[in-house]
Amino acid sequence: MKSLFIFFLLLVLALNFGCKHTDTIPVKVKLNLEKEYTKSLSKNDPWVRDQIEQQSLNVDADSVIVHYYDIKIEIENTGQRDIYVWLMTCSWYSNIKINNNYIYFYTRGCDSNFPxxxxxTPQSKITxxxxxxxxxxxxxPDENSIYGKEVEFxxxxxxxxxxxxxxxVEVVDYSLNMEDKSKHKVIWSNGIKLLSEKDQYQEEFD
Structure with missing residues (x-):
């Protein structure tokens, strides 16, 4: 009887392990910082103006210094079968999320843009x-505001x-599924520290 119980216990554990393994998405996302630099922008620039107005920032000059970061994102298929991921042909950042509220994609205009x-292919990647x-x-900063602790990476x-x-898969399915946030599964990358120019390093990527 004891042997039978152990047999069924091992069977249940094996089935559970199999289910978890099946749900694993064989995709690895790696984020690399390529270059950091600054630009001077007029405070009448639409993005700058929105930042100032929405956050009541203290800007006395006619221009501001903006910190930019050139990044490289690698999406790797770590599995044994071909996989397919949705990306807009131009605004691919529409299919990418950022995990904090202080870094934004710098977007440019698109002449032709569609999903x-x-x-x-297996063991290959796109960049x-x-x-x-x-x-x-x-x-x-707004002199009257106190900012809380930020997401570090x-x-x-x-x-x-x-x-x-x-x-x-039809394009109409893409549009519907992008609207339905419950359909979204997000595969996160490693982290890079962009909060401080003096203390900037790349988190180890396993």
Whole structure:
């Protein structure tokens, strides 16, 4: 009787392990900082103006210094089958999340922009190059505001919305699934520290 109980216990554990393994998405996202620099922008620039107005920032000059970071995002298929991930042809950052509220994608205009599924073969990767910039509040804080502790590391997350193994997915499904946030599964990258110029380093990526 004891042997039978142990047999069924091992069977249940094996089945549970199998289910967890099946749910694992074989995708690895890596974030690299390529370059850091600053630009002077007029405080009448739309993005700058919104930052100042929404946060009541203290800006006396006609221009501000904005911190920019060129980044590289690698999306790797660590599995044994072809996978497909949705990316907009131009505004691919629409399919990427950032884990904090002080770093933003620097977006440029798009002449042609539509959703498509990028095929990634086993043990290969695709690379996305982009630019992010930092909230102005760190350099032009509102004198009457007290900012709480910030998220220390910046991470990016790839948004998946359907079966990554399916090849025949309609664009209409993309639009609906992007609207339905309950469909979203986010695969997060390693973190990089962008809060301080003097204390900037890359978190070890396992």
């Amino acid at each position: 498509g599924r990028e095929k990634i 996305l190059n982009g630019t992010v910039r930092k909230n102005l509040k760190f350099d032009y 910046t991470k990016v997350g790839l948004v998946t919305i359907d079966d990554i193994y399916k090849t025949n």
